[in-house]
Amino acid sequence: MGNKKKKKKTQLPFRINILFFVVFLMFTVLILQLGVVQILNGEAFQEEIDRTVKDTTKIPVPRGKIYDSNHNVIVDNKPLYSITYTPAKGTQAEDRLEVAEKLSKYISMDDEKKYLDKLTERNKKEYWYLKNKEEADNRLSEKEAADLDNAEQYNTILDRITKDEISGFSKQELEVIAIKKELDKAYSLTPQIVKNDDVTAEEYAKVSEHLDVLPGVNATTDWNRDFPFGETINSLLGTITTQEQGILAEKEQYYLTRGYSRNDRVGKSGLEEYYEDVLRGTKEQIQYTTTKSGEVVGTETVVEGSRGKDLVLSIDMEFQEEVDKIVREELKAAVQSHPYDNKYLKDALAVVMNPQTGELLAVSGQTRDGNEYSNAAYKTLYDAHRPGSIVKGATVLAGLESGVISPGQRFNDSPIKISGTPKKGSYSSSIGVVDDQDALKRSSNVYMFYIALKMGGENRYPFPNGNKASFNTEAWQKMRNYFQQFGLGVKTGIDFPYESVGFEGDSMNRAGLLMDFAIGQYDTYTTMQLAQYVSTIANDGYRVRPHFLKEIREPSKSGKDLGSIYRSENTDILNRVQMDQSYIDRVQEGFRRVFQEPGGTGYGYYHSKDYNAVGKTGTAQNEVYKDGKKLAETENLSLVGYAPYDEPEMAFAIIAPDTGKGTSYKINHMIGTRILDAYFDLKEERDKEKNEEKE
Template sequence: MGNKKRKKKAQLPFRINILFFVVFLMFSVLIMQLGVVQILNGEAFQEEIDRTIQDTTKIPVPRGKIYDTNHNVVVDNKPLYSITYTPAKGTQAEDRLEVAEKLATFISMDSEEYIDGITDRNKQEYVYLQDIEKAEDRVTAEEQKELSNSDFYKLVLERIPEEDLKGFSKQELEVIAIKKELDKAYSLTPQIVKNEDVTAEEYAQVAEHLSELPGINATTDWDREYPYKDTFRDLVGSITSQEQGIPAESEDYYMTRGYSRNDRVGKSGLEEYYEESLRGRKEQIQYTTTKSGRVIDSKTIVEGERGKDLVLTVDMEFQEEVDKIVREELKAAKSKHPYANRYMKDAMAVVLNPQTGEILAVSGQSYDEENDKYISNPLKTLYDAHRPGSIVKGATVLAGYESGVISPGQTFNDQTIKIADTPSKSSYSNLGPVNDYAALRKSSNVYMFYIALKMGGENRYPFPNDSKAAFDTAAWQQIRNYFQQFGLGVKTGIDYPYESTGYVGDSSYDPGLLMDFAIGQYDTYTTMQMAQYVSTIANDGYRVSPHFLKEIREPGESDEKLGSVSKSVNTNVLNRIQMDQTLIERVQEGFRQAYQESGGTAVSYFGDKDYNPAGKTGTAENEVYEDGNKTDVNNLSLVGYAPFDEPEVAFAVIAPNTGIVSNQYNINKYIGERILDAYFDLKEERSEDNEEEEN
């Protein structure tokens, strides 16, 4: 019995040893696992703990400048103090309110512009953040269950009592105005809070307290500046404000090209057309942030560079003179015959180099009847189309040659033509026998009428009075095809966002309308199209694109020095009219005679000029309607170029809706004469100045 008890006691320590051994193995495995974590994976886990996020933000740079052909600054950048806000990722509304409250102690936002811009929604959000729990308690738990987060928030704001949105102090309104600007910011994208009227004191105060204002920076911004004020400004165009940012309808286009939503872009004119060159290269800053969104480091990875500069073909000194001429002559025309010219509101002129297409000046002057003043409106040279009148007769004669319905030197007797059931058609007087030269010199309508009739299939000459005329409607497209070779009725190819091509009349079975077309009294054209037309004649039939741009230049090392040439604009020949050179020369001679020979319709204005001009006058019948009543008016036009043998300048002028009176004020001829005089006077003056400098 005693032996059995001793044996049982001997077995107990063995079981305990097994238990200790198992525990030992478990601890060994645990220690081994900890070792693996620490030694093999410790670095990876530590990296996860210390993990940061790197994001790149792009800082806008000033746009390129715009110069005239003589390197005078037309559009500059004016530096501005600027307060910006760049929120970190994860920034909440409460954080922005806190920043706004601190920033309000350093800057003023109490002007009407800011305060009037505060909406009820802005006020509701401010009240909500003052006591979130109180605001949310106005929505029951049952209601909240049925709502999405955004709908719940919207309902919370709506239930803020009306009286809580009144009685804000001036300081509170400033805070709300600042927060409104902060709320526009995108993560890691600078948003301008205030820049147009930041004072030096505000700038310094903010700069001194940046450590207390997370995301806020005191920096410099820019705005467009126009040394020539309104001269040429409408054609230069404009840019969006940062508040507008990129146009919503073009968001995809801009965002895929590296823009931010609040970037300013060209929205009209040359600013829009040459946006890609003017925009510049943004400075790129890489921010390192923690997972919570706190910025712990930043570095510049791409240096910013302001936009490239544009050098235009326009001569601003000459442009100012052309504006002055057109405005003065418009005033003179209205003062000479104030009642007859009551419907006359505009006068337009385009001046260019016919051989290269370089635009030297573009002027549109308008009378603002409501405010009784004259304003610059050069866009009308591209957008407004008018019946041109007899200036198109050069194209009509060339169409007659090329179609084979007339031959060089052919004569027609200029006397009234009467087609059955159609009003009589004639020139301003019966001119008797005229050949092609005389038809252009004296501006014979009848000569052009016979060309139109013959192109329509009516070959009787002289045409028997009160007879029906044969007419093939295919003549409409045939003659328009000839006109289009000169740029009439088609796009000119100008480097501008938009241009009108004019009105195309109904191609009806009516020979009388085609006769009207042949003398410029049916389809309509812009002043720019008319300038391209006369340039094509002056340039021996080569139609070139008119263009504003001369060069694109890299940013200069300083504001006083232009950079190197990045791109030069060469002459772009669109087409050569399909007509023999000798025939073009006959029209050129007819144009010279109109300006310089006895009987020429413009000889009294240009006959004694030593710069050897050529061109064509025009008058088109037009009508205006007021209160259902029709009034007959005229469009007065003029095209020309000089010198005749080696053209370097061409122009087109039109003044629509002048009164029909005896001894009418010939605004078209006065403008044309003064433009050519000004061009050659300025050329001579500069030549003399250069000689003096060389000596």
């Protein structure tokens, strides 16, 4: 008995040991398996989890607003109803068709021009295929299918669907096709607008009530750009793409790498394009938790969205509207004054800026097509014209700084005849002997001719008529270098996506052409370049960058008032002309004489005004061509100036190309005087209001 008890006692620990050993083996296997999962397959499993469990979608937000310098809204966001579709992962064509058929009960897509007429043959064939899938698939034999990939098989089947089979759809079916066409554009977990700018309140309500049977569909609000001031400077404000267009194809990678979706609307022209990064805002980011089958089981907002920052422009819309009115009225008046002579007069352009800061106060372009007139402010940046005598300030300064003339040097204004070149003279035969300042006052062409000749190495005075002039072609670049210091022939640096630098004529070995250049009848410049040029003279030789932007503001929390200042636009001095200040003073005095002394070419229009304006008048011969054939010889009438003379606060440039030759209606002066009057009248009115508020 004693031995049996002892034997049992020795067997019990052995069984426990066996049990412990089995448990140990099991834990070892588990640990090894865990190691395999974490070390060998961990990354693959994590990718599977990330791919199937959590996805983040970005919801577009309204763009920033645009204000004028007085904080009037000039570009706003107009809210509107919107029907969107956000497909789950793994959604198939059959699923989208089912949604389209259900959605067609609650919204209408019967606008033929907008929806039905845009349906393609392929849209209709794809619909027919889904409704007749078995029959369609049988049109491709197994032997044919063996040699084709899936896409090729599908396209071959579509090709075999006849026109007769897709020609009898009812209007209701066509609307379903139109809806499905929009649904097909959607990317997984990315909202796609199905219908927005013409959704009725009834449609919005019906869709909202039936969201439970419309997977992926939502009834929400969207926005479109709104322009409270109408079309006045819309060509400068620019446009944005529609959601159908999405991001610009030519810049697709640029946008995609910056967090855009393909159906995002972006600025495609003007200030909307230039300040896209500011106006776009921060998208709301929503994280979706999904099953492996793509079913959404949870959502979480991980980034709160905020609309774009606001732009405050330097443009004064009250003044801008008045300038637009003036330019349009004077363009009409000029056309009507001599209908036959002015039949080629199509445009009138004007730029007003602060010469000390570069702030643009008004930019106007008016154009006509027959008797129809419209705004085309972009032409002040896009179109370049021969400027005429308004560039003579740069010519005199080039002569003084290069040393080919000295301050006060005098020449007799008598026509010059170079061998092989027509006789060249001034507009008047009674100018007589003038110095540099009176040459500006009386607009002497001959004085500028002698500067050009001397720049080219021809120093004979008076020039012996009929002789051949000595000429060094390096004078071309030398003269242009001086002009470019004022912004003539180079980019102004304006905050805009595009600006022309004008046309530079051939630098030929002909002194006569440089003489034409010296009086503004060879190279061409934009109105914006001319405004920068005269501003540089007004600003004692400092060339500042013209700009539309005054401030960038954070979006307002209330949605009514402007938010805090994010950034202010400072004055950007591009260069100081490499010319002695005393020479600039002489040109400034010459400009004063043009407007303020008897005999000045602008005296009759400006001498009686209180604001003490100064400037330079211009007329350039210009030819009109069509299909390489010269139709007529016309004139460009131009004007530049600034005021007041002592402390300039506004500078302007005006050009009206292709006016009637020798026309008596001086559109340049009519626009100039009215713009100056409007500016200083508005200033006086506002100063009076401020004083009354203080009292």
